[in-house]
Amino acid sequence: MEADRLRRGIIFILSAPSGAGKTTISRAALKAISDLEASVSLTTRAPRPSEVDGLDYHFVSDDEFKRRIGAGGLAEHARVFNARYGTPREPLDRAVAAGRDMLLDIDIQGARQLRQRYANDAVTIFVLPPSFAELEERLRRRGTEDESVIASRLKRARDEALAYPEYDYLITNVSVADSIEQLAAVVAAERLRVARLRQEFAPWKL
Amino acid sequence: MEADRLRRGIIFILSAPSGAGKTTISRAALKAISDLEASVSLTTRAPRPSEVDGLDYHFVSDDEFKRRIGAGGLAEHARVFNARYGTPREPLDRAVAAGRDMLLDIDIQGARQLRQRYANDAVTIFVLPPSFAELEERLRRRGTEDESVIASRLKRARDEALAYPEYDYLITNVSVADSIEQLAAVVAAERLRVARLRQEFAPWKL
Numbered sequence: 001m002e003a004d005r006l007r008r009g010i011i012f013i014l015s016a017p018s019g020a021g022k023t024t025i026s027r028a029a030l031k032a033i034s035d036l037e038a039s040v041s042l043t044t045r046a047p048r049p050s051e052v053d054g055l056d057y058h059f060v061s062d063d064e065f066k067r068r069i070g071a072g073g074l075a076e077h078a079r080v081f082n083a084r085y086g087t088p089r090e091p092l093d094r095a096v097a098a099g100r101d102m103l104l105d106i107d108i109q110g111a112r113q114l115r116q117r118y119a120n121d122a123v124t125i126f127v128l129p130p131s132f133a134e135l136e137e138r139l140r141r142r143g144t145e146d147e148s149v150i151a152s153r154l155k156r157a158r159d160e161a162l163a164y165p166e167y168d169y170l171i172t173n174v175s176v177a178d179s180i181e182q183l184a185a186v187v188a189a190e191r192l193r194v195a196r197l198r199q200e201f202a203p204w205k206l
Numbered sequence: 207m208e209a210d211r212l213r214r215g216i217i218f219i220l221s222a223p224s225g226a227g228k229t230t231i232s233r234a235a236l237k238a239i240s241d242l243e244a245s246v247s248l249t250t251r252a253p254r255p256s257e258v259d260g261l262d263y264h265f266v267s268d269d270e271f272k273r274r275i276g277a278g279g280l281a282e283h284a285r286v287f288n289a290r291y292g293t294p295r296e297p298l299d300r301a302v303a304a305g306r307d308m309l310l311d312i313d314i315q316g317a318r319q320l321r322q323r324y325a326n327d328a329v330t331i332f333v334l335p336p337s338f339a340e341l342e343e344r345l346r347r348r349g350t351e352d353e354s355v356i357a358s359r360l361k362r363a364r365d366e367a368l369a370y371p372e373y374d375y376l377i378t379n380v381s382v383a384d385s386i387e388q389l390a391a392v393v394a395a396e397r398l399r400v401a402r403l404r405q406e407f408a409p410w411k412l
Contacts, residue, residue, distance in 0.1 A: 162409075164400060165400060185395045185398075189388075194376050
């Protein structure tokens with residue numbers, strides 16, 4: 001990845017209500033958009049069979065996780081269903097300093113912490129389902145959950161959707177292709193922002 | 207043009223040092239980017255043979271121009287080489303209210319006035335030549351100007367380039383095609399901004 005020495009790097013943060021398609025968009029975006037790096041989270045949960053340590057997650061013990069928090073090594077962290085998740089701080093700081101851009105797929109709580117820490121360098125994007133009827137159908141199509149689980153997920157998604165005003169951009173996920181195109185536009189535009197230019201940038205020297 | 211009822215319209219303002227290619231980009235952008243309207247300026251100068259009243263400019267008398275200023279009818283106005291130029295206020299206000307977007311190709315002074323008047327609804331873009339050596343070559347290639355005119359234009363362009371930090375976005379005009387693509391990304395991204403959504407937007411009603 002080529003770094004842009006004339007501007008600071010950008011931390012793109014993608015959040016969404018459960019089931020809106022955030023992970024699909026984020027994975028496709030990392031392939032489709034050039035010079036965008038993934039952040040690898042830390043977690044205390046056990047790896048699933050398909051998951052690779054250091055690629056999908058850094059799998060660590062509870063003690064190691066606590067040690068990292070204590071050493072100020074996490075940019076954000078949260079507990080979800082008895083497991084802990086966190087984002088290592090150093091790769092983000094290095095990317096911003098080197099003019100490289102990262103994409104983080106992260107929950108609303110984590111986004112809040114990152115927004116505070118990287119006020120000038122974070123760009124936050126919220127993904128909504130086209131409608132909650134559509135979201136209900138998506139959950140039902142998975143077929144693996146019973147009605148009470150679907151109802152509680154829908155309730156949670158509706159509650160989470162209330163967070164959209166905290167974000168910079170809103171993408172309505174009508175199709176993954178359209179959403180990727182919109183995300184690519186946000187990335188391309190934010191890379192042109194005058195506010196990210198370093199002092200070394202001097203057009204009169206051009 | 208279809209208006210977006212859920213958000214306010216955006217006033218995109220394009221400025222550049224003389225000779226950087228702003229007018230070429232702006233004309234091509236109006237063709238290439240969908241749902242983007244041109245603003246027709248008022249001027250007191252005489253129409254050139256190729257120009258159509260009401261399309262290229264609204265050609266008015268000095269008295270009419272002064273009357274419009276007095277009536278608060280101009281969003282910005284400036285004097286350039288013995289002629290006056292101004293942007294009618296009403297079409298901009300109507301576009302913002304109706305959720306339609308406009309593109310204005312305007313000088314640095316005019317951009318300052320519009321930025322003040324439309325603080326939340328204006329998006330400003332500065333176009334720079336790839337280098338001043340390249341700009342000098344472009345001016346020289348036109349072949350119509352003598353050396354002293356080229357020197358004074360270059361000096362003016364360098365002075366004008368100092369205004370770039372006032373703008374939101376910076377486009378380096380390496381090629382018209384690339385610049386249009388970058389401008390299209392800015393337009394697409396700004397249309398997704400949460401801050402432009404009206405109170406009527408309510409995801410929990412989706």
